[in-house]
Amino acid sequence: MADTTAAAEPLLRLENLDVYYGAIHALRGVSVTVAPGEIVTLIGANGAGKSTLLRAASGLVRARSGRVVFAGQDVTRLGASGIVGRGLVHCPEGRRIFANMTVRENLELGAYLRRDRDEIARDMEHALTLSRACASGSGRAREPFPAANSRCSPWDGPC
Ligand SMILES: Nc1ncnc2c1ncn2[C@@H]1O[C@H](COP(=O)(O)OP(=O)(O)OP(=O)(O)O)[C@@H](O)[C@H]1O
Ligand SMILES: [Mg+2]
Numbered sequence: 715m716a717d718t719t720a721a722a723e724p725l726l727r728l729e730n731l732d733v734y735y736g737a738i739h740a741l742r743g744v745s746v747t748v749a750p751g752e753i754v755t756l757i758g759a760n761g762a763g764k765s766t767l768l769r770a771a772s773g774l775v776r777a778r779s780g781r782v783v784f785a786g787q788d789v790t791r792l793g794a795s796g797i798v799g800r801g802l803v804h805c806p807e808g809r810r811i812f813a814n815m816t817v818r819e820n821l822e823l824g825a826y827l828r829r830d831r832d833e834i835a836r837d838m839e840h841a842l843t844l845s846r847a848c849a850s851g852s853g854r855a856r857e858p859f860p861a862a863n864s865r866c867s868p869w870d871g872p873c
Contacts, residue, residue, distance in 0.1 A: 724748055724749050725752075725785060726746075726748040726784050727746075727747050727748075727781070727782075727784075728745055728747070728767065728770070728771055728780070728781075728782055729781040730743045730745055730779065730780040731745070731770050731777045731779070731782070732778045732779045733766050733767075733769075733777050733778065734778055735766075735775075740763050744763070744767055744780075745780075746767070765807075768804055769804070770782065771797075771804070772797055772798070772802060772803070772804035773795075773796070773797040773798075774794050774804065782797075784800055784802045785800065785801070789802065798827065799827055814865065815865070816863050816864060816865055817842075817845070817861070817862050817863070818842075818863055822838075842862055
């Protein structure tokens with residue numbers, strides 16, 4: 715019988731990361747692996763270091779020690795722009811979008827490094843379909859959602 719428990723090579727490997735903000739030692743030797751297709755959730759108290767771990771993975775903060783390995787490549791020292799170019803993307807919580815740009819422009823910016831025009835158009839339509847579904851949902855989800863060509867004010871809705 716085939717061994718179905720054999721672990722696939724992780725897609726993302728965070729190894730023994732230490733991150734400081736000045737004198738604050740925010741991460742102490744944290745390691746996490748994510749297999750292809752796996753969803754990993756970080757749960758912890760406020761200030762535990764969840765966002766810092768994600769920032770270290772995407773290069774928004776630099777780990778003082780440890781390694782970030784993505785798709786078999788060490789990306790620890792690439793910096794955020796190099797890492798996003800490899801396909802490791804950080805979607806920040808909250809409404810951290812470009813408020814003076816339209817919804818469509820914000821989405822297009824998300825595809826800045828992509829060249830697959832047809833796929834981009836398909837993904838754009840998918841995102842706009844989700845936003846329309848969100849706008850017509852029930853309860854908390856039914857917040858006003860700006861149309862694709864309207865400006866994306868973070869105070870107007872779930873943009
Ligand atoms: N820009 C910063 N400058 C200094 N210290 C910071 C900074 N950002 C986070 N910290 C500190 O690093 C530690 C980890 O914070 P982090 O934001 O990663 O926690 P978190 O688990 O994401 O918290 P929350 O649940 O509130 O989002 C905390 O002690 C926090 O005060
Ligand atoms: Mg956080």
